[in-house]
Amino acid sequence: MRAFSKREAREFYRRLAETRPIPQTELEFISPFTLLVAVVLSAQATDAGVNKATPALFALADTPARMLALGEERIIELIRTIGLFRTKAKNLVALSRILVEQHGGEVPRDRAALEALPGVGRKTANVVLNVAFGEPTIAVDTHIFRVANRTGLAPGMTPLAVETALERVTPAQYKRYAHHWLILHGRYVCQARKPDCPNCVVADLCRYGAKTGPAELIAARAGTGEPEALSESAAAKSRVGSPRTRSPRARSPRARSPRPA
Incomplete structure (x- = not known):
């Protein structure tokens, strides 16, 4: 998997920031x-x-x-x-x-x-x-671990490896809210079982090979301008592992034993 360039990482966060300028934790607290x-x-x-x-x-x-x-x-x-x-x-x-x-x-x-x-x-x-204190730390939970690995932004085998990779790839201007952007993206868009790729703002940057949803919509959402190529790719993937239809075999009638009179 090709690593994100600095330009791609900056664009990745810019788009997430555009959707949620000042993200907040969903946990309720007062101190x-x-x-x-x-x-x-x-x-x-x-x-x-x-x-x-x-x-x-x-x-x-x-x-x-x-x-x-x-x-x-x-x-x-x-x-x-x-x-x-x-x-x-x-x-x-x-x-x-x-x-x-x-x-x-x-x-x-x-x-x-x-x-x-x-x-x-x-x-x-x-x-x-x-x-609580505004430090630019990134807490890697299950959502962030998935997003970092699936998209290719910061792949790693362990939470600490992912955290280290995120610290390295995340531009300084985005570190304050990186944790929130990534966790919310994982919770509501890049979900574990069925990622909502057609509505993902970073779909064209993502390295995930099994993007879900209509290929044309993914291409349009990502701005790639290559819906036909994506359609062919998606069609090929849809054929892999799909059950083959079998023509029904003619069944010969079973001989029945005569009932006793």
């Missing part, structure tokens, strides 16, 4: 601490699912001290609809204790300190640094 809590809860869960549980939780515990006072069992009751709720409740109590005892009840603006908190890995730390 760096509530953001941290929401991101911890979002592991192996959807943002929508987290957003259903956090209003009641944050009404009672919007600071590390209040979360610590709330206690593990009460937290479990409030986040029971979220996957791995017992482990996450335990981590919320533990990280709140560390924030109170070691950081004055504040969320640290430091990667090492964030990753030292229970339930916080590199991805969570990157989200907090980017969203």
Whole structure:
């Protein structure tokens, strides 16, 4: 797969930025601490699912001290609809204790300190640094991992490899919001099972060989001006692996044994 040139990478982000000039996280939060809590809860869960549980939780515990006072069992009751709720409740109590005892009840603006908190890995730390503190970090989740590899923007075998590649290829002017553009593109356009290639603003830059949808529409959307060539290619791909029609074979009538009178 040919690597993206600097010009292509810049154009890739320019188009994503044009669709969402100032993208935002879809997690609901009111402070760096509530953001941290929401991101911890979002592991192996959807943002929508987290957003259903956090209003009641944050009404009672919007600071590390209040979360610590709330206690593990009460937290479990409030986040029971979220996957791995017992482990996450335990981590919320533990990280709140560390924030109170070691950081004055504040969320640290430091990667090492964030990753030292229970339930916080590199991805969570990157989200907090980017969203809460405006750092140009890129948190690689399943959506970004897919978009980076599928499009060829920043291929890599691991999240860290993809993050490193994205850091290298992403122009400085786009790094602040790169995380949001990529995750939203993966969530709503470049989806896992059925990417919406005809409505993708970067379809002509994308290296994905199995683009979906009518070839003419993809070509027009991408501005390639080569709908016929794409049609032939799509037709060829549609033939590969398609079941062959078989002419029905004439069945000879089976001889029936005479019924006893």
